[in-house]
Amino acid sequence: MTETAQHGPLTGLRVLEIGHFVAAPFCTRILGDLGAEIIKIEPPQGDPVRQWGEQIDGNSLWWSVHGRNKRSVTLNLKSAKAVEIVLGLVEKCDVLVENFRPGQLARMGLGDDALRAVKPDLVIAHISGFGQDGPYRDRAAFGVIGEAIGGLRYLTDHAPGTSDLPPVRVGVSIGDSLAGLYAAFGIVSAVWQRDRVKGDGKGRTMDVALTDSVLSMMEGMLPEYGALGKVRQPTGSRIPTAAPSSAYPSSDGRWILIAANSEPLFAKLASLIRRPDLLEEPKFKGNRARVENVVELDAIITTWTSQLTIVELENRLTTADIPSTQVYSAAECATDPQFIHRGMVREVDDELLGRVLHTGIVPHISDNPGTIRWAGPSVGQHTNEILGEFLSLKPDDLASLRAEGTI
Amino acid sequence: MTETAQHGPLTGLRVLEIGHFVAAPFCTRILGDLGAEIIKIEPPQGDPVRQWGEQIDGNSLWWSVHGRNKRSVTLNLKSAKAVEIVLGLVEKCDVLVENFRPGQLARMGLGDDALRAVKPDLVIAHISGFGQDGPYRDRAAFGVIGEAIGGLRYLTDHAPGTSDLPPVRVGVSIGDSLAGLYAAFGIVSAVWQRDRVKGDGKGRTMDVALTDSVLSMMEGMLPEYGALGKVRQPTGSRIPTAAPSSAYPSSDGRWILIAANSEPLFAKLASLIRRPDLLEEPKFKGNRARVENVVELDAIITTWTSQLTIVELENRLTTADIPSTQVYSAAECATDPQFIHRGMVREVDDELLGRVLHTGIVPHISDNPGTIRWAGPSVGQHTNEILGEFLSLKPDDLASLRAEGTI
Numbered sequence: 022m023t024e025t026a027q028h029g030p031l032t033g034l035r036v037l038e039i040g041h042f043v044a045a046p047f048c049t050r051i052l053g054d055l056g057a058e059i060i061k062i063e064p065p066q067g068d069p070v071r072q073w074g075e076q077i078d079g080n081s082l083w084w085s086v087h088g089r090n091k092r093s094v095t096l097n098l099k100s101a102k103a104v105e106i107v108l109g110l111v112e113k114c115d116v117l118v119e120n121f122r123p124g125q126l127a128r129m130g131l132g133d134d135a136l137r138a139v140k141p142d143l144v145i146a147h148i149s150g151f152g153q154d155g156p157y158r159d160r161a162a163f164g165v166i167g168e169a170i171g172g173l174r175y176l177t178d179h180a181p182g183t184s185d186l187p188p189v190r191v192g193v194s195i196g197d198s199l200a201g202l203y204a205a206f207g208i209v210s211a212v213w214q215r216d217r218v219k220g221d222g223k224g225r226t227m228d229v230a231l232t233d234s235v236l237s238m239m240e241g242m243l244p245e246y247g248a249l250g251k252v253r254q255p256t257g258s259r260i261p262t263a264a265p266s267s268a269y270p271s272s273d274g275r276w277i278l279i280a281a282n283s284e285p286l287f288a289k290l291a292s293l294i295r296r297p298d299l300l301e302e303p304k305f306k307g308n309r310a311r312v313e314n315v316v317e318l319d320a321i322i323t324t325w326t327s328q329l330t331i332v333e334l335e336n337r338l339t340t341a342d343i344p345s346t347q348v349y350s351a352a353e354c355a356t357d358p359q360f361i362h363r364g365m366v367r368e369v370d371d372e373l374l375g376r377v378l379h380t381g382i383v384p385h386i387s388d389n390p391g392t393i394r395w396a397g398p399s400v401g402q403h404t405n406e407i408l409g410e411f412l413s414l415k416p417d418d419l420a421s422l423r424a425e426g427t428i
Numbered sequence: 429m430t431e432t433a434q435h436g437p438l439t440g441l442r443v444l445e446i447g448h449f450v451a452a453p454f455c456t457r458i459l460g461d462l463g464a465e466i467i468k469i470e471p472p473q474g475d476p477v478r479q480w481g482e483q484i485d486g487n488s489l490w491w492s493v494h495g496r497n498k499r500s501v502t503l504n505l506k507s508a509k510a511v512e513i514v515l516g517l518v519e520k521c522d523v524l525v526e527n528f529r530p531g532q533l534a535r536m537g538l539g540d541d542a543l544r545a546v547k548p549d550l551v552i553a554h555i556s557g558f559g560q561d562g563p564y565r566d567r568a569a570f571g572v573i574g575e576a577i578g579g580l581r582y583l584t585d586h587a588p589g590t591s592d593l594p595p596v597r598v599g600v601s602i603g604d605s606l607a608g609l610y611a612a613f614g615i616v617s618a619v620w621q622r623d624r625v626k627g628d629g630k631g632r633t634m635d636v637a638l639t640d641s642v643l644s645m646m647e648g649m650l651p652e653y654g655a656l657g658k659v660r661q662p663t664g665s666r667i668p669t670a671a672p673s674s675a676y677p678s679s680d681g682r683w684i685l686i687a688a689n690s691e692p693l694f695a696k697l698a699s700l701i702r703r704p705d706l707l708e709e710p711k712f713k714g715n716r717a718r719v720e721n722v723v724e725l726d727a728i729i730t731t732w733t734s735q736l737t738i739v740e741l742e743n744r745l746t747t748a749d750i751p752s753t754q755v756y757s758a759a760e761c762a763t764d765p766q767f768i769h770r771g772m773v774r775e776v777d778d779e780l781l782g783r784v785l786h787t788g789i790v791p792h793i794s795d796n797p798g799t800i801r802w803a804g805p806s807v808g809q810h811t812n813e814i815l816g817e818f819l820s821l822k823p824d825d826l827a828s829l830r831a832e833g834t835i
Contacts, residue, residue, distance in 0.1 A: 025628070026621050026628060029617075030614075030617040030618045030620065030621040030632060031617050031620070031621070032621070033621070033624075033626065034620070051613065051644075055614070055617050073648075073669060074647070074648040074652060074669070075648065075652045075655075075656055075658060077655060077656075081648070082648050082651035082652045082655055082656075083647055083648030083651065083652070085651050086647075086648070086650070086651055087647075146791070151766055152766070152770055152792065153794075154769070154770070155765075155766045155769040155770050156765050156766055156769060157765075157766040160751070161687075161751045163673075163687040163751045165667065165673060165685060165687055166685055166687060166751055166752070166753050169675075169685050169753050169754075169755045169756055170753055170756050170760075170761075170764065170766075171756070171761070172756050172757070172758065172760075172761045173598070173599060173600070174675070174685070174755050174756075175599070175755045175756060175757045176598075176599020176600065177584060177596055177597075177598050177599045178596060178599075179593055179596060183593065184591065184593055186586055186590065186591055186664065186665070187664070187665040187674065187675035187676070187677070187683050188665065188675060188683065188755060189584055189585060189586060189596060189662070189664050189665055190584075190663070190664070190665055190666070190667065191580070191583075191584050191598050191602075192580060192582070192583020192584045192585075192660075192662055192663075193580070193583065193645050193646060193647050194647065195598075195602070195645065198645050199609075202606075202609050202610070202613065203609070203790045203791050204791060205613050206458065206609065206612050206613045206616060206791070207437075207462070207790075207791035207793060209613060209616040209617050209620055210436075210437040210438050210462050210616050211437045211793065211796075212620055212624075213437065213438070213441070213616055213619055213620045213623065213624075214433050214437040214438070214439070214440070214796075216620065216623075216624040216625060216627075217440075217619075217620075217623040217624055217625075218623060218624075218625055219440065220623075221432070221433055223795075223796075225437060225793050225795055225796050226793065226794050226795055227791040227792060227793045227794070228791065228792040228793075228794055229790065229791040229792070230770070230790075230792075232766070232767070232772075233767075233770065233772050233788070233790050233791075233792070234790055236761060236767065236772055236773075236787055237458075237772075237787050237788075237789075237790045238600050238602065238605050239600060239761070239787065240481070240490055240493075240494075240600050240601070241480075241481040241482065241488070241489050241490030241493070242600075242758045242761070243493070243758065243761065243762060243773060243785045243786065243787055244489035244490065244492050244493055244781075244784045244785050244786065245481060245482045245489045245490070245758070246758035246759065246761075246762050246785065247762060247775075247783075247784060247785025248482075248484060248489055248781065248784060248785070249482055249484075249489075251482055251758070252757045252758045252759050253599075253757070253758050255596070255599055256597070257593065257594070257596050257597070258593070258594040258595065258596055258597055259597070260572065260597065262480060262481070266570075266572060267594065268576075268581070268594035268595060269594070270594070276594050276595065278572060278573055278576050278581070280568075280570040280572055280573060344567070344568045344570045344573055345573070346573045346576050346577055347576075348576045348581050348582050348595060349576060349577050349578070349579050349581075349582060350579070350582045350659045350660070351579065351649045351650065351652070351653035351658070351659045351660050352653065352659050353577075354577075354578070354579045354643060354646070354649070354650065354653075355650060355653050355654060357577065358562075358563050358564075359558055359559070359562045359563055359564040359577075359639070360639070360640075360643065362561070362562040362563060363559055363561070363562050363637070363640065365639075365640050365643055365644075366643075366650060368654075374655065376654075377651045377654060377655060378650045378651050378653065378654025378655070379650065379651065380643055380644050380646065380650055381640065381644075382644075383610045383614075383636065383637075383640050383641055383644045384553070384610050384611060384613075384614035384634040384635065384636040384640075385559065385634060385635040385636070385637075385640070386614060386618065386632050386633065386634045386635075387560075387633050387634070387635055388630075388632055388633055389618075389621075389630075389632050
């Protein structure tokens with residue numbers, strides 16, 4: 022009666038991706054990680070992200086993760102036959118995810134109406150920089166610009182007056198990934214209402230903007246501005262409302278994060294750095310006073326940290342039971358015992374690259390975990406398989422589609 | 429036959445939150461935004477986040493957003509009667525979300541077995557800093573430390589050798605919010621498989637770690653390290669693989685982001701800044717050459733930007749159709765015409781605070797949008813209502829529970 026959810030809770034959900042770069046492919050990566058079946062349409066030259074970052078023999082390492090658990094079908098969407106093929110696939114899918122510029126899919130003959138004509142209860146997710154409507158709808162969707170408009174770039178900076186350098190980019194394409202995560206959340210919400218026993222059986226259309234996704238993370242920024250005119254300011258390595266909590270230099274050129282911003286933790290830290298006198302100082306008594314005098318306090322802590330290596334600092338802080346860590350680079354992430362224990366760092370067989378180090382699956386679902394079934398495929402690796410399986414195309418049909426440049 | 433999904437696709441899903449701070453309450457905020465019914469258990473002193481950030485008459489502005497669409501029930505979980513009440517509520521809920529330290533709920537008598545004894549198909553989401561198992565399971569879950577361990581802090585910095593200042597914190601509690609988003613995605617995935625017509629009817633347990641959530645965003649970092657030993661490095665305001673794309677100073681002390689890293693866009697920029705000669709220079713020909721000589725190139729662009737105000741820069745760049753924006757602070761976010769058009773910045777009535785500026789709902793689901801039904805409630809505002817409605821407690825029962833400090 023019930024299907025077995027062999028590869029995680031999304032086993033049985035079929036998703037068609039017409040995406041490229043980061044946002045839509047990240048969305049389908051996390052859907053696939055929890056068991057969804059992903060069919061990715063790619064142009065003959067492949068998703069541009071295959072050219073990004075480090076390569077081995079022309080094969081991208083990032084792609085091994087970004088494309089995992091997906092089947093790749095090559096289609097030249099400028100051809101009318103390819104559009105027919107897409108509609109044939111849509112008929113057999115639950116969900117379509119795309120991140121072209123708003124309106125572009127419709128101009129190809131794949132607008133919402135055309136899609137729903139073949140699959141009335143399709144769930145459709147449009148992902149874009151600024152959304153499917155409004156005055157900015159047609160602006161180019163560069164991630165760094167969306168992150169700046171969402172308010173994140175302004176706050177990712179040293180405190181005003183501290184540095185002449187510009188605010189930094191968050192080290193990854195965070196706006197695109199957030200939009201992908203929100204799209205995945207919305208898609209699964211829509212199929213729940215559609216498919217559940219008391220559900221309404223209806224398809225839904227979602228419109229996920231990178232800018233909106235970033236803005237929705239901004240905590241109290243908007244209400245505080247609206248009510249008090251307060252413009253939230255960056256605080257560099259510190260937390261605005263608690264001290265001491267920052268990154269401090271070691272003697273060997275690394276950074277140690279220390280979060281000792283409660284009374285018991287601050288007492289432990291004062292003792293560890295042999296400055297019990299700090300506890301008697303009115304200017305460091307209580308969190309509010311420490312926040313007010315944080316520059317002086319952090320200078321005292323830096324005097325201590327800068328005399329010790331990162332290894333010594335970690336040992337002493339851990340022994341004293343004070344929350345702390347070195348700032349992990351790729352090297353520390355890859356060898357961290359907790360990540361390895363939890364399967365968050367694991368080797369995966371990749372047909373093109375051999376054994377590749379992959380990030381694991383989030384969330385961990387202990388009684389029904391997702392799986393990494395295969396690494397990112399080559400361009401069009403599954404074209405014949407999918408078009409045979411879904412549309413009953415024969416080798417001869419495929420050969421002529423290939424000859425005319427449709428697949 | 430079918431229920432109407434009046435408040436979005438999650439109408440009909442009932443979620444119990446035993447959470448505090450950011451991760452679990454953010455998870456339930458976005459579930460509630462799409463229509464889920466949220467019951468939040470709070471200690472008599474309230475969620476600590478009610479004390480964070482700016483207040484008006486002791487009421488938190490952030491809470492107005494963070495607590496919206498939730499009903500608040502006060503319970504002192506140290507009392508055995510309160511634990512019984514929680515189990516009574518669990519029996520009538522689909523999902524439980526919590527973010528205590530691992531094991532703490534079990535020690536209170538609310539372990540997974542006890543929960544499943546009253547509601548066998550309950551979906552349970554445990555959110556924590558490092559996860560429910562492994563060598564770091566019992567470490568304190570400070571967000572800044574989890575972000576550093578996930579690899580994000582290292583990359584959110586100026587390029588090596590550029591600055592003596594430490595890598596900056598992303599301006600919001602990004603690790604907690606990511607964990608909340610992943611939990612929401614996992615929860616809805618689990619209820620889909622449980623509730624769908626061909627589903628398995630089973631509850632599932634998920635274990636969402638802040639560290640894992642951050643690591644899963646790190647793109648090609650792990651595979652590139654594993655295969656090539658390459659430790660990805662921060663690039664400050666720039667993008668590692670494309671130029672020019674950075675933040676440049678205006679004459680009035682602001683920053684303008686310019687992303688002119690394709691051949692046509694670079695040609696437009698060279699023309700706008702009256703340096704057509706750059707197009708003939710071998711060191712700026714093609715993206716690869718521009719990335720290699722980015723310091724020199726950015727200095728040339730800075731010479732131009734630093735002579736113009738932010739308003740002039742935005743006008744000229746927009747007229748030339750070059751992707752660009754000023755770096756938005758709260759003030760620009762709150763008044764942006766696109767955000768206002770899309771309802772991403774909107775006023776909401778708050779019983780305690782009057783009209784409050786809220787972030788809108790993501791994703792936009794055009795044919796079934798979510799709603800903001802009310803702003804964050806006061807502590808225990810719905811205790812009587814919920815305990816009456818779900819457990820049929822009478823005014824006398826409530827009075828004695830209140831007298832003995834259980835509610």
